[in-house]
Amino acid sequence: MQVLLKNCGFIITQNRDRAILRNFDILIEEGRIKEIKKEISVSTKDCEILDCRDKIVLPAFLNLHTHSPMTLLRGYKDDLELHPWLQEIWKVEAKLKDKHFYIGAKFACLEMIKSGISCFLDMYFGMGSIFKAVVEAGIRGFLGEALMDFKEEGRTEEEIKKAEKFADFCIKAGNPLIKPVIAPHSIYTCSPSLLLRAKEIAREKGLLFTLHLSETRKEVFDCYREHKKRPVNYLKDLNLLDERFVAFHCVWLTREEISILAKSDAKAVHCPISNMKLATGGVFPFREMKEKNILIGLGTDGACSNNSLNMLEEMKVACLLQKWFRWNASEISAQEALDLATLNGAKILGINSGSIEEGKDADLVFLNKEHFSMLPSQNLVSNLVFSCSREAISDLMVRGRFVMRDRKVLSMDEEKTKEEFKKALEELIA
Ligand SMILES: [Zn+2]
Incomplete structure (x- = not known):
């Protein structure tokens, strides 16, 4: 299974040069980053293609x-x-x-x-x-x-x-x-x-x-x-x-x-x-x-x-x-x-993540590029550290699998988890 992140607004790579790429694609295969370049084309049908033009992608x-x-x-x-x-x-x-x-x-x-x-x-x-x-x-x-x-x-x-x-x-x-x-x-x-x-x-x-x-x-x-x-x-x-x-x-x-x-x-x-x-x-x-x-x-x-x-x-x-x-x-x-x-x-x-490079595991965070806390885009790393709000985070991928998309957590029922949490707490205090 492949995932192609098409036309990412920005990629904060955290590679050796700490490069920030504009409008690049990221191809992910079996949980790993296979390729990072402009305009990747895929031949297989077994590939989910996502338009990421409004996203900033960075290592989780x-x-x-x-x-x-x-x-x-x-x-x-x-x-x-x-x-x-x-x-x-x-x-x-x-x-x-x-x-x-x-x-x-x-x-x-x-x-x-x-x-x-x-x-x-x-x-x-x-x-x-x-x-x-x-x-x-x-x-x-x-x-x-x-x-x-x-x-x-x-x-x-x-x-x-x-x-x-x-x-x-x-x-x-x-x-x-x-x-x-x-x-x-x-x-x-x-x-x-x-x-x-x-x-x-x-x-x-x-x-x-x-x-x-x-x-x-x-x-x-x-x-x-x-x-x-x-x-x-x-x-x-x-x-x-x-x-x-x-x-x-x-x-x-x-x-x-x-x-x-x-x-x-x-x-x-x-x-x-x-x-x-x-x-x-x-x-x-x-x-x-x-x-x-x-x-x-x-x-x-x-x-x-x-x-x-x-x-x-x-x-x-x-x-x-x-x-x-x-x-x-x-x-x-x-x-x-x-x-x-x-x-x-x-x-x-000792894990193979922490940067966006070919061969690394795809542990990625996606931010909304246009969120007020990430604008202007001149110094994205500064924004990330000094002004970014958690609300700007839209998606999270762990080893190539989305656990959150558009702020909806996919791996668990958020409301049910909250209810169970509150109930356990009441019993604890009682
Ligand atoms: Zn401690």
């Missing part, structure tokens, strides 16, 4: 950090800092059942589809139910059971079993869009033995290992008090750092810690809105990480600390924060922010 966004079912907790316990906030959140999370994980994740997928996100990296409980939601939504998920033993010896084994069970289930399911990750929560909720065992599993199965890292000053102080070293040194001494280590937040790092992360080829994920909302104080060391060539992705974090799953906003805030913090208007460009949300996310996850 990758949300590199979230906790999808937390859509259920949107607006719950605002105005708290991370540690008191977590205490409140854990109380409610203890009440969540499989149906909540499922419908919370499905609702998150609905929002992400409407936001042009084709892929997300998730950490939460009840991953079996989340898996089901992501399969139905038809987008890509990198999913990991959140592991926490609260440093109680008796709980470590149970957590390890959970991680292993889900990873095996996910691998066996063989869904090309969904991959497992190993996701211990943080150094303050996990014992060293849990971290070590989790890393063993990740190495054995060749999976990413993800962790919240240096999100608050308290985390750093507590680590120093307990281990006489800072978090990154602690992880290094446990031999946990390598190219498959993905660290979320990273807002309280020293230059030495950044060098250690760089040497081990670890990856970092910036979540500016969550950091600002939870008043974590530290600012992501974008300049220092960039100097050391650390690959940086961008994530929203959960819908309870953001409170939306919107990569357009995330790119904008990432830019604003760095410019403001460094007193330097050219500290980070809109182009760099777009790279974080597309190319870098795909590189970190």
Whole structure:
């Protein structure tokens, strides 16, 4: 089956030259981009031809950090800092059942589809139910059971079993869009033995290992008090750092810690809105990480600390924060922010997307070229980062298959999902 995107108004390719093409065609075959040029003609009848003259086509966004079912907790316990906030959140999370994980994740997928996100990296409980939601939504998920033993010896084994069970289930399911990750929560909720065992599993199965890292000053102080070293040194001494280590937040790092992360080829994920909302104080060391060539992705974090799953906003805030913090208007460009949300996310996850080039998977977002937030068209990347509204997003394609067209989600019944979501929430609060 082929799809021919005819006469695309603009294509923001994100290729090596960051070329923006005008009135080019894109031919997609078996989920991949086969050809990009002007006036492609097809001979086969098995080809859907779409007139894209009013569209801007760009690579879909990758949300590199979230906790999808937390859509259920949107607006719950605002105005708290991370540690008191977590205490409140854990109380409610203890009440969540499989149906909540499922419908919370499905609702998150609905929002992400409407936001042009084709892929997300998730950490939460009840991953079996989340898996089901992501399969139905038809987008890509990198999913990991959140592991926490609260440093109680008796709980470590149970957590390890959970991680292993889900990873095996996910691998066996063989869904090309969904991959497992190993996701211990943080150094303050996990014992060293849990971290070590989790890393063993990740190495054995060749999976990413993800962790919240240096999100608050308290985390750093507590680590120093307990281990006489800072978090990154602690992880290094446990031999946990390598190219498959993905660290979320990273807002309280020293230059030495950044060098250690760089040497081990670890990856970092910036979540500016969550950091600002939870008043974590530290600012992501974008300049220092960039100097050391650390690959940086961008994530929203959960819908309870953001409170939306919107990569357009995330790119904008990432830019604003760095410019403001460094007193330097050219500290980070809109182009760099777009790279974080597309190319870098795909590189970190090791998937063949993030740009529009021949041979790449067709994970594409379509915008209405004439939407007020994308006009004038002189600087499309700037518009995308600084002014674009989610309402400008019309279609989303994942691996060559449309999951949304003309803002209608095809992979699920939007109204039914909303109703199920509201009902599950009422039961939870009752
Ligand atoms: Zn998080």
